[in-house]
Amino acid sequence: MRRMIKISCLFLGISILLGQNGDPPKPIIKEFTPAGRIEALMDENHSDKWLLIQLDLKNDSLFNLVNDILPAMELYSGPASYHRIMEFRHLEQIQSVLTEEFYFILNENYKLPSSSREFWVDFKNGSETQGTWSDDDAIEYTCACLSGASDCVKLGWDDSWWNPLDYWGEAWYGYQPPYYQSIEEIRVIVRGGQCDDLPLWSETYMGMMDDNGNWSHDYELSIDYTDNEYIVGNTWSGTMLMPRMGSEDNYCIDHVKLEFYYTCDGPESSTNLLASDGEDCYTVNLAWNLPTSTITGQTLYRDDTVIAQLDADETEYEDWGAQSGTEHIYCIEAQNECGSSATVCNPGSVKTAPDSPSYVSASDGEYVNEVQISWPGVDAVDDYKIYRDSAWMGIVSADQLEYTDIIAESDVVYEYCIEAVNDCGDSPWQCDTGYTVSPGGDVNADGNIDVLDIVVMVNIVIETYEPSNDEFSAADMNSDGLVDVLDIVILVNEILGD
Numbered sequence: 331m332r333r334m335i336k337i338s339c340l341f342l343g344i345s346i347l348l349g350q351n352g353d354p355p356k357p358i359i360k361e362f363t364p365a366g367r368i369e370a371l372m373d374e375n376h377s378d379k380w381l382l383i384q385l386d387l388k389n390d391s392l393f394n395l396v397n398d399i400l401p402a403m404e405l406y407s408g409p410a411s412y413h414r415i416m417e418f419r420h421l422e423q424i425q426s427v428l429t430e431e432f433y434f435i436l437n438e439n440y441k442l443p444s445s446s447r448e449f450w451v452d453f454k455n456g457s458e459t460q461g462t463w464s465d466d467d468a469i470e471y472t473c474a475c476l477s478g479a480s481d482c483v484k485l486g487w488d489d490s491w492w493n494p495l496d497y498w499g500e501a502w503y504g505y506q507p508p509y510y511q512s513i514e515e516i517r518v519i520v521r522g523g524q525c526d527d528l529p530l531w532s533e534t535y536m537g538m539m540d541d542n543g544n545w546s547h548d549y550e551l552s553i554d555y556t557d558n559e560y561i562v563g564n565t566w567s568g569t570m571l572m573p574r575m576g577s578e579d580n581y582c583i584d585h586v587k588l589e590f591y592y593t594c595d596g597p598e599s600s601t602n603l604l605a606s607d608g609e610d611c612y613t614v615n616l617a618w619n620l621p622t623s624t625i626t627g628q629t630l631y632r633d634d635t636v637i638a639q640l641d642a643d644e645t646e647y648e649d650w651g652a653q654s655g656t657e658h659i660y661c662i663e664a665q666n667e668c669g670s671s672a673t674v675c676n677p678g679s680v681k682t683a684p685d686s687p688s689y690v691s692a693s694d695g696e697y698v699n700e701v702q703i704s705w706p707g708v709d710a711v712d713d714y715k716i717y718r719d720s721a722w723m724g725i726v727s728a729d730q731l732e733y734t735d736i737i738a739e740s741d742v743v744y745e746y747c748i749e750a751v752n753d754c755g756d757s758p759w760q761c762d763t764g765y766t767v768s769p770g771g772d773v774n775a776d777g778n779i780d781v782l783d784i785v786v787m788v789n790i791v792i793e794t795y796e797p798s799n800d801e802f803s804a805a806d807m808n809s810d811g812l813v814d815v816l817d818i819v820i821l822v823n824e825i826l827g828d
Contacts, residue, residue: 357475358474358475358525358526358527359475359477360475360476360477360523360525360554360555361477361555362476362477362478362521362555362556363406363407363554363555363556364406364556364557365404365406365407365556365557365558365559366403366404366405366406366407366412367404368413368414368415368559368561369415369442370402370403370404370414371400371402371403371414371415371416371417371420372415372442373402374402375417377417379417379418379439380415380416380417380439380440380441381415381416381417381418381420381421381435381437381438381440382413382414382415382435382436382437382440382561383413383414383415383416383421383424383433383434383435383436384411384412384413384433384434384436384549385411385412385413385414385424385428385432385433386411386431386432386433386434386550387405387409387410387411387412387432388409388432388531388532388550389409389531390408390409390530390531392409392428392432393405393408393409395427395428396424396427396428399423399424399426399427400420400423400424403416403420406556407552407554407556407557407558408552408553408554409531409532409552409553410532410550410551410552410553410558411548411549411550411551411558411560413436413559413560413561415440415442421433421435436561443514443515443591444514447514447591447592447593448508448510448591448592448593448594449589449590449591450507450508450589450590450592451587451588451589451590452505452507452587452588452590453585453586453587454503454505454585454586454587455480455481455482455584455585456473456479456481456482456483456501456522456582456583456584456585456586457471457481457482457483458481458503459483459501459502459503460502460503460504460570460572461501461502462483462499462500462501462502463499463500463501464485464486464497464498464499464500465497465498466497466498466499467497468485468486468487468497468498468499468578469483469484469485469487469499469501470483470484470487471483471484472484472582473582473584474487474525474580474582475523475525475555475580475582476522476523476525476555476582476584477555479555479582479584481585482522482582482583482584483501483582483583484499484525484580484581484582484583485498485499485500485501485534485575485576485577485578485580485581485582485583486498486499486534486576486577486578486579486580486581487499487580497578498576498577498578499576499577499578500574500575500576501574501575501583502539502545502572502573502574502575503572503573503574503586503588504567504570504571504572505570505571505572505573505588505590506569506570506571507571507588507590507592508590508592508594509594509667509668510590510592510593510594511592511593511594511595511668512592512593513564513590513591513592514591514592514593515561515589515591516561516562516563516564516571516588516589516590516591517559517560517561517562517588517589517591518536518538518559518560518562518573518586518587518588518589519557519558519559519560519586519587519588519589520536520551520557520558520573520575520583520586521555521556521557521558521583521584521585521586521587522551522555522558522575522581522582522583522584523552523553523554523555523556523581523582523584524553524554524577524579524580524581524582525580525581525582526579526580528579529579530553531553532550532551532552532553532579533550533577533578533579534550534551534553534575534576534577534579534581535547535548535549535550535551535575535576535577536548536549536551536558536560536573536574536575537549537573537574538562538563538565538571538572538573538574539565539567539572539573539574540565540566540567541566541567541568543567545574547576548560548562551575551577551581553579555584571588571590573586573588594667594668594669595668595669596665596666596668596669596670596671597621597623597624597625597664597665597666597668597669597670597671598621598622598623598664598671599621599663599664599671599672599673599674600618600619600620600621600628600662600663600664600671600674601618601619601621601674602618602619603616603617603618603660603661603662603674603675603676604616604617604618604676605658605660605676605677605678606678606679607677607678607679608679608680608681608682608710609681610680610681611680611681611682611753611754611755612650612680613648613649613650613652613680614648614649614652614658614660614678614679614680615646615647615648615649615678616630616646616647616648616649616660616662616678617645617646617647618645618662618674619645620642620643620645620664621664621671623666624666625642625664625665625666625671626642626665626666626667627639627640627641627642627664627665628640628641628642628644628662628663628664628665629662629663629665629670630647630660630661630662630663631660631661631662631663631673632649632651632652632658632659632660633658633659634659634661637649637651649678652678652679652680653680654680654682654754655682656679657677657678657679658677658678658679659675659676659677660675660676660677660678661673661674661675662674662675680754681710681752681753681754682710682754682755683750683752683754683755683756683757684708684709684710684711684750684751684752684756684757685708685709685750685757686708686748686749686750686757686758686759686760687705687706687707687708687714687748687750687757687760688706688708688760689705689706689760689762690703690704690705690746690747690748690760690761690762691703691704691705691762692744692746692762692763692764693764693766694763694764694765695741695765695766695767697766698766698767698768698769699736699738699740699766699767699768699769700734700735700736700738700766701734701735701738701744701746701764701765701766702732702733702734702735702764703716703732703733703734703735703746703748703762703764704731704732704733705731705732705748705760706731707728707729707731708750708757710752711728711750711751711752712727712728712751712752712753713725713726713727713728713750713751713752714726714727714728714730714731714748714749714750714751715748715749715751715756716733716746716747716748717746717747717748717749717759718735718744718745718746718747719744719745720745720747723735725751735764735766738764738765738766739766740765740766740767740768741765741766741767741768742765742766743763743764743765744763744764744765745761745762745763746761746762746763746764747759747760747761748760748761767803768800768803768804769804770803770804770805770806770807770809770821771783771804771805771807771821771824771825772804773786773787773790773797773801773804773805774786774801775800775801775804779821779824779825780825781825783804783821784818784821784822784825786801786805787805787813787817787818787821788818790802790805790813791813791814791815791818797813805817807820807821807824808820
């Protein structure tokens with residue numbers, strides 16, 4: 331039918347040419363005209379219920395009918411298909427001038443894409459086609475009449491630009507959006523214009539191509555050099571979105587932009603992360619519960635540094651890189667195709683050799699023939715080792731905090747040291763000096779305390795005997811630095827058992 335119309339127009343064209351002086355008409359040059367907005371009617375309205383309407387205003391008559399009653403719709407591109415968001419009262423006005431074949435309710439409960447949703451956009455020049463088709467070689471890579479444009483493709487052209495017998499050509503563009511969980515909206519914006527005087531109204535169409543290469547001529551593009559913006563359906567060609575255009579009227583495509591609004595939420599966080607605290611000498615042992623949402627992998631951090639990339643099903647890890655004596659902060663993060671979860675963290679540390687006791691106390695002559703050693707307990711200890719003058723002399727369990735040296739020689743000062751021990755190592759030594767004394771009263775050092783010792787003490791008191799230091803010390807029963815009658819009385823009472 332279109333071809334017959336154009337054949338008829340051929341005679342009109344010939345008549346016009348015969349009336350001219352032989353010079354061809356001046357080439358068409360089209361300046362860019364900004365398009366109106368799909369949301370134009372939302373500016374001064376605050377309804378909570380919106381409709382998405384498609385208007386197919388194919389000629390000046392239809393265009394003027396609607397533009398006259400709703401000039402706020404910003405129908406700036408002349409006869410064409412338009413998408414507009416409106417209230418029901420606006421639709422009632424349109425219904426008063428248009429029959430149902432020229433408008434369609436695309437969505438009775440339209441919601442603008444949420445600002446919290448992800449947004450992806452891709453832009454392709456007209457020449458960056460995914461593919462083209464024409465039975466008549468009606469494809470040319472030129473911007474022709476589009477002022478200031480570059481990298482275009484022209485559909486439906488003829489070598490004689492003035493020839494009304496143009497031919498059909500198609501071009502399509504491939505877009506591969508990012509991974510998504512749900513699609514909120516897809517918009518396609520075709521910038522281009524018709525570089526032909528005829529027809530007066532557009533016969534250039536756009537639609538989305540499916541898996542079989544089929545596409546419907548859903549949207550009629552303006553003949554003006556402008557943007558044609560449409561909210562399109564969720565039609566895919568394999569893994570790509572492919573808007574497809576067809577024309578026989580020298581339609582030049584400047585560029586095609588696709589806007590993709592979608593949801594893609596990162597996973598929930600793992601729960602109940604546990605990190606061992608001083609349980610193992612070499613590792614910190616970690617365990618956690620997986621999130622309830624599906625994940626593709628996990629990342630484990632120690633002190634904000636990645637230490638492991640884990641599979642999605644792993645719930646345990648042994649960290650052999652933890653530093654002794656350091657409390658580390660461990661965090662686990664889950665990933666899916668959309669991003670990462672919030673981290674969940676917990677401190678952990680390896681078991682270390684115990685600290686030294688804060689002090690050691692060794693008796694200084696307080697006990698006869700023995701030295702008492704004591705110390706305070708420390709954490710994470712299995713045993714204590716006791717050393718005398720650097721020689722190991724004993725070991726006690728963690729709950730025993732004292733030791734008695736019963737083989738110390740009298741009046742010899744020893745250095746006693748305590749070493750705390752566990753399976754991770756030994757503490758530094760903590761030391762103190764101590765000594766013991768011989769029992770008082772055995773003045774003659776025969777191992778017995780009896781009347782013979784009293785006789786020696788009497789001789790010392792009456793100064794008929796000069797004692798040695800040991801004899802004097804043994805005779806000084808009250809340790810007052812003197813040997814006198816009081817010491818004899820104390821010794822007598824000791825012998826008598828009083």
